[in-house]
Amino acid sequence: MPSIKNLLADQFKLAPAQVDAVIGLIDDGNTIPFIARYRKEATGGIDDVTLREFDERLTYLKNLEARKAEVLRSIEEQGGLTDELQKKIEAATVLQRVEDLYKPFKKKRATRASKARDAGLEPLALLMLAQNRSNGDPYAIAAEHLNAEAGYGTPEAALQGAADIIAEHVADDAEHTALLRDFTRKRGALTCEATDKNEKTVYEMYYEFSEPISKIPNHRILAVNRGEKEGKLKVRVRADEAFAIEQLEKRVIRRPSIFTDTLKACLADCYKRLMAPSLEREMRAELTERAETDAIRVFAKNTENLLQQRPVRNARVIAIDPGYRTGCKVAVLDEYGKLLDYTTVYPTPPRSETAKTQSKLAEYVRRYDINVIVIGNGTGSSETEEVVADFIAKSTAPLRYTIVNEAGASVYSASKLASEEYPDLDVTTRGAMSLGRRLQDPLAELVKIPPQSIGVGQYQHDLNQAELGRALADVVENVVNRVGVDLNTASASLLGYVAGINATVAKNIVAYREEHGRFTDRRELKKVPKLGAKAFENSAGFLRISGGRNPLDATSVHPESYPVAREVVKRAGAKLEDLGHGIPNAGERIEDVPALAAELGVGLPTLRDIIAELEKPGRDPRDDAPEVVFSEGIRSFDDLVLGMELTGTVRNVVDFGAFVDIGVKQDGLVHVSKMADRFVKHPSEVVSVGDTVTVWVAGIDKERGKISLSMVKNK
CATH class of the missing domain: 1.10.150.310 (Tex RuvX-like domain-like)
Known part of the structure; x- marks a missing residue:
């Protein structure tokens, strides 16, 4: 059996000395960023991403070995450990195989099979499985094993009890399970139907849906799961039942006997009652894990690119958080992100105080030497942008403006962290400050927001939150340590992602500095x-x-x-x-x-x-990284024309395409089929969050508020 070190060396194509060095460094308490940056001689220059994958795999293999030892000990205590079984368990390379082999020895709640065993029907079951009787009456043989008190007072009942024992025995067999699991994985299909065919929902495309398990894309798995969770879809895994039963018959029925018909009925029951439901649960879990793993990977990559966006240095900012009834919150920041002033203006309906707003903006520009205006992309953004663009057009000051994604700003502004940082400010002013600082230093500001709330993934709230949180924390840590942190200006939030520093120590650093x-x-x-x-x-x-x-x-x-x-x-x-x-x-x-x-x-x-x-x-x-794209004239759907060439910024990358900010309220979608003059398997092959791209308007749907874009002219 290959050792953990050999398995790691083979998987990551590393020399044994490299594997030993990395394991030793990790076991000694060194962080991944530190190992990647300052221990290149030992590792051979392995990057931080690969080192994290190595660490995850090392943890899995250690857990696998621990589970093997636990299972072997349990089976031995039950007196069931044979040399052959021990070799199989020790040779297992995945936890699922270990659990399959352990299944017959796990303590079970009362079952039909356990009831039959307690009634003394196991000898009859073994006789039936031996298939040595080619003559005779099966009912007469079964009559020798009756137990009326236990509910097996007739030959028919005794045969059924013995069949229940055989069914459980077959279902618990690791080799039978592996065969049918592989069959279901390769030839099964995920099917859906509506809980109410007459109800109009976003899941209508799945009302009569079936797709092979081996081919269904990950984003459809997540969509189906959400539809099921919301009670709109009934979801099943279907496989060729007759073929599966036939495979069991070939493995179990070795020769004709007087029990052949009973065995066939028993195997059909085994598959339908015990194996198929179990395999369906496994396949659903496997599909979900596959889809979530991929979604987390895409989410993590998007987050990484977002955090690595280029800071706009020396930007003295007016940041505007748009709104309607309560107005637009304004925060004025110097080039270091320090709050200089704040107020509320009302350029949007119902008050539409355009002149007053522009007068206030002019005052701030003069007083604080402002050179950039930032506008959040939320409610009221387009109306606010129109007022700002008009103001800049009439101003003689060297001003530019841009739209910033608001995702997560409200989460931060209402957080305990924000109240600790700015106890004297209300949540709306904190939110406006956050928008301005996202332009000045995206990394320093975005680390204050839970990565799940940044808004650069798909189905993030449906994913395994622990796994998502861990993956995103790793990404943030990687980026923070690649960039480095100013010890005298960094917040506790940012310091907490530095290698070797936890949240408590980060707060202690800030307290010591103060x-x-x-x-x-x-x-x-x-x-x-x-x-x-x-x-x-x-x-x-x-x-x-x-x-x-x-x-x-x-x-x-x-x-x-x-x-x-x-x-x-x-x-x-x-x-x-x-x-x-x-x-x-x-x-x-x-x-x-x-x-x-x-x-x-x-x-x-x-x-x-x-x-x-x-x-x-x-x-x-x-x-x-690409420079920030500042807005230049395109502000609404009415400004768009089919075929128009625009420059935009990629805001999100998902399985089916990329969303691009072209200056209007709604980001446009570049479908994966319109990203290049070639087949593109996944959008991440072509674009990343934060990229500046040239696009052409391919479709405008004003009624639904959707814009279709293409990265290939005339496509």
Whole structure:
């Protein structure tokens, strides 16, 4: 049987030494971001995404081995462990196989079979299964096993009781189960019908629906599940019953006997009563798990791209959270996100105070030197946008505006976190602030919102929330640590995603900062309560200090490598004080980088990372992302024309396409079939959240408020 290490090496195509190193690092309490960034020599440069997959698989295999040991112990205690069974259990590579083999030994509630066994009918069942009687009367043989007190007072009843024992025995057999599970998976179908055929619902396409299990796409599985949950659909898994029973007959009935007819009836009952319902539950669970796993993967990728959107630096912002009756909440922010002013304006119906609104905007622009206006995309957005666009057209100030997705803003503004951050502000002002800060620094602001509420997936509220939360937390942690965090400005929410720092320690860092003032040296972190040596090792390289005592603290160079970094600076003919603007071509100034690595006793990947960081210290990888698209004239359906070419921003990627913000209230849909002049299996092959794309208007449905777009001209 392959060991855990061998299985991991084979799955991830790694050398045994790499597997040993990664397992050792994980077992020693090192975080995935730390291992990925600062232990490249040991891992061979495995990235953070692969390391997380490795960690998940390692956990699964450890749990599998623990379950095997538990099952073997239980079976042995029951006296049922044979050498053959032990070998099968030890050779199992999935938990399902282990559970199949353990099934006959699990304690069951009272069943028809257990009742028959208690009545002494097991010898008759074994006689029937032996199939050695080709002559004689089965009823006469059954009459020898009657037990009237237990309810088996006739030959017919005795035969039925024995058949019940056989049915349970066959259903508990791991090999029979595996065969029919595979058959159902390959040849079964998911079918639906309406609970009320006359009711008009969004699930009408599923009122008479059937699709092979092997082919049904994941988003349809989730749609069907939701329809069933809402009581609109009846959902079943169907398979060829006659074929399945025939397969059981071939495996169980070895020769003609006087019990053949009884055995055939028994196997039909076994499949219909015991195996088919169980397999149906398994297939539904398997389909749901498959669909949810894929949806979580897409959701996580969308979230990753959203968090990595390019910040708009030096933006002094007027942020507007639109509304009708209660007006539009306005927050004015400086380029660092500090609140300068706030108010409420009423540019939308029923008051439609356009002049007053524009006058207030003009006042803020003059007083605070505003250069960007941000508008939320919620209720009243289009009317507010019209007023803002008109104001900018008449203004002489260098102003731009853009629409920001409001998803999750209300969740944050009403949260305990928001009330702790801004106890003197009402929820609507907090919401407007959040919109402005999403433009200035998407990552720092969006980490305050539960990832499920960010609005970049599909069916997220139907998914396994624990799995979704874990996957999204991993994504946020990966992004935060790739970008790095300013130790002196980061919120507790952001700090909590830094490798090695939990929510409690994050709050302690903020409290320490408030009590003692800004950090001037990374080593000060060791004074923060509950931030121990391991937490410091994991986190220090991801926490930046600008303007501190040591210029290296503003870089991603880990403190453990400071001596090496100082030597590199020296060999490059520079000084640490030069790091503010970087040391251009530091690598070229060193004659032999591999030789220097050997001389300094440091791994070559680490040395190259240090050199790259010294050349561009504190570089933000988000600067490579597309720039924010600012609005230019298209504000409503009435402005759209079929065939019109537009530039937009991808807001969400789902299984069937991508939603693109083109400046009107409703995002347009680019169906997967209109993304390229080739077959596209999944939209993520072509676009990601945050991408800037050129699209053409392919359809306008004003009545339903839908816009169809194409990324291929004339398609």
